[in-house]
Amino acid sequence: MRSELVDREWAELTDEGFRLSQPDGLLDAWREAYEQPSGERVEFYTTLHGQSLEAAARHSATDYGVTRFFLDEHHKAVLPLIRGWMEDAGLEVRLDDAGTLIGRCEGSDPAAPVLITGSHQDSVREGGKFDGMMGVVLPIVALAELRRRGT
Numbered sequence: 001m002r003s004e005l006v007d008r009e010w011a012e013l014t015d016e017g018f019r020l021s022q023p024d025g026l027l028d029a030w031r032e033a034y035e036q037p038s039g040e041r042v043e044f045y046t047t048l049h050g051q052s053l054e055a056a057a058r059h060s061a062t063d064y065g066v067t068r069f070f071l072d073e074h075h076k077a078v079l080p081l082i083r084g085w086m087e088d089a090g091l092e093v094r095l096d097d098a099g100t101l102i103g104r105c106e107g108s109d110p111a112a113p114v115l116i117t118g119s120h121q122d123s124v125r126e127g128g129k130f131d132g133m134m135g136v137v138l139p140i141v142a143l144a145e146l147r148r149r150g151t
Helices: 002-007 023-035 051-057 072-088 134-149
Strands: 009-012 017-020 092-095 101-107 114-116
Touching: 002 009, 009 101, 051 072, 072 101, 072 134, 101 134, 114 134
Parallel strands: none
Antiparallel strands: 009 017, 092 101, 101 114
């Protein structure tokens, strides 16, 4: 990918690293080549957007970024939020012995596999606002959408 961008003179390698030198050229080529996927486009908004994730991000050991270590006070403070998100999505929720919330979603067919998601919401020191959280939130949103569709 890098060599293709350089060959087309959209990017360059310098002593400071790799950088886009002609981003408009790259965007123009993408616009010309882009084909919209076929099928139904679905958009939905859940309670996990916006304020809910912001509320979780406020539980941090540092003022810059988010620092939430496993089982610290900030980690424990977010567990009720995640439990609520899971329950709102229709999951059966329990806290395991390791301090992880487990959300369980059984389908209408008893022979079908059970979907399970967990609450790995700790972060690195001064991580991004959603570091760790997107891996928690996305399965919950997906399972909520499946339930909404009746699948």
